[in-house]
Amino acid sequence: MSLEQRDERGSLRWFLTGMRGILSLPAIILMTSYVGFAAFAVQAGLTRSEAVAMTLGIWALPAQMILVGSMIGGANIAASFLAVTLSSIRMMPMVASIVPEMRTSKTPVWLLLFLSHFIAITSWVFASTRLRDVPREHRVAFFAGFGITLTSTNALIVGISYGIVSQFPPIVAGALFMLTPVYFISSIWASASQPVVRIAFVVGIVLGPILALVVPQFDVLLAGVGGGTCAYLIDRYRRHRQRAVEEGA
Amino acid sequence: MLEEYCTYVLIVVAGFIATDFWRWLGVLAGNRLNEESEALNWVRAVATALVMAVTAKLIVFPTGVLADSPLWLRLAAAGIGFCIFLATGKKVAVGVIVPVAILVAGLFLLEA
Numbered sequence: 001m002s003l004e005q006r007d008e009r010g011s012l013r014w015f016l017t018g019m020r021g022i023l024s025l026p027a028i029i030l031m032t033s034y035v036g037f038a039a040f041a042v043q044a045g046l047t048r049s050e051a052v053a054m055t056l057g058i059w060a061l062p063a064q065m066i067l068v069g070s071m072i073g074g075a076n077i078a079a080s081f082l083a084v085t086l087s088s089i090r091m092m093p094m095v096a097s098i099v100p101e102m103r104t105s106k107t108p109v110w111l112l113l114f115l116s117h118f119i120a121i122t123s124w125v126f127a128s129t130r131l132r133d134v135p136r137e138h139r140v141a142f143f144a145g146f147g148i149t150l151t152s153t154n155a156l157i158v159g160i161s162y163g164i165v166s167q168f169p170p171i172v173a174g175a176l177f178m179l180t181p182v183y184f185i186s187s188i189w190a191s192a193s194q195p196v197v198r199i200a201f202v203v204g205i206v207l208g209p210i211l212a213l214v215v216p217q218f219d220v221l222l223a224g225v226g227g228g229t230c231a232y233l234i235d236r237y238r239r240h241r242q243r244a245v246e247e248g249a
Numbered sequence: 250m251l252e253e254y255c256t257y258v259l260i261v262v263a264g265f266i267a268t269d270f271w272r273w274l275g276v277l278a279g280n281r282l283n284e285e286s287e288a289l290n291w292v293r294a295v296a297t298a299l300v301m302a303v304t305a306k307l308i309v310f311p312t313g314v315l316a317d318s319p320l321w322l323r324l325a326a327a328g329i330g331f332c333i334f335l336a337t338g339k340k341v342a343v344g345v346i347v348p349v350a351i352l353v354a355g356l357f358l359l360e361a
Contacts, residue, residue: 025345036313050256057265062303067264071256080263088268090303093296095275100282100289109280116272121300171356173314178352179345181307182327184300186334186344192297196290200297208302209309219306224299232294 014138018145021126026187027150029179030122033061034154036173038161044068048162055155060120063088089221093228094124101131102139111140118147125184129191195238200231318356326351 021027034055041051046068058064063084070080095116103112119127127143134142168176185205192198207227211219282289308323315323330348337343 025341046256050260053257054260054264057260058268060268063264063268067260070263071259077259077263080259081267084263085267085270088271090299091268091271092275092278093292093299095272096279096282097289097292097296099276099279100284100286103280109276112276112280113273116276117269119272119275121303124296124300170314171353174318174356175349175353177307177311177313177315178323178326178349181304182330182348183341183345184304185327185331186339186341188297188300189331189334190339190341190344194290194293196294197297200294201301204298204301205305207298208305211302212306212310220299220302223302224295227298227302228295229291231298232291235290235294 011138011141014134014141015145017134018142018147019149021130021146022149022153024126026122026126026183027153029176029183030061030150031154031157032176033180034157035161035168036176037061037064038158038163040065041068041158042163044072046071048159051162052155052159055158056151058084059117059151060088060091086217086221090224091119093224094121095119098124098127098131098143102127102143104137104140107140115140115144115147118143118151121184123147123150125187129187196232196235199234200228203227203231318352319359322352322355322359326355 037055038051041054046054054064054067058067066083066087067080070083075083098119099112099116102115123143123146126146131139131143188201189198192201204223204227207223208219211223215222279292282292308327309320311318311323326348329351330344333347334340334344
């Protein structure tokens, strides 16, 4: 067997390993959220195929909710575009922080552009906590296996649960809703190896709700760019001081 | 028929393009970043702060059924849960189960 063949086999294996991520806790939590989206789509008067097309085409739950909301409100296409695109700006730093970790020097740009579609909050957390344990040359295959499976499974779930599940009982729905934030909190903290990530974690948690009260339209964006920059500067100051102390000693 | 077609145009333009445009920009920006670069440190900080802002908002301003539950209960569930998670060796399962259990117990007690 040539080296190249062996490499392809390895990639297939990593693709399948990524696929298995569909059985992980975050993937299962997300599926329950998409059952909720299907119920919302029924109430809003979307057809089954429209709800599925939205899931496949947008693949970002907040953006989907906003688009459905503006359709109910009868907003025109330009207003809908603006509302959705404002909520999706956050995708840019999320994707930009994953790409350097995922690619090799040989990964073609078109492949990264294609795979970026599957990056949303759940797969961002999955990638930023697990990619480092995958050999670099197989990371693209690993993420593709997970991302593509997660998106298509949820599209399937929307298609199947459309019109069947109207609503979970309130306490179950409450518990399911709470799963998402507490999963993000514990998994991101547990995997934060760099101090800068931990500082940004704390700054983001504090700024998010405060800015939501002060500047509700741009809260997430400001908390991200402003809070992230603060966290970065604090970390840089900390590193410089540490270095100064080490050099002085 | 025409109206149906319009909905799909809306999904493609105001949904797909409005969202993936930022993902593509993210690829183009991220592709220029070196894994050890100072700029990537900043991008990581921005992405993390942003995701945590979204997360905290889910707890403080929830939609749906949790919207009617008291804020102190949600904060206590998340806060106590996180402390127990830190104290018991940072197991993600602990960090997920404990807060949800506190929340459910609280909702039951408040209803009774």
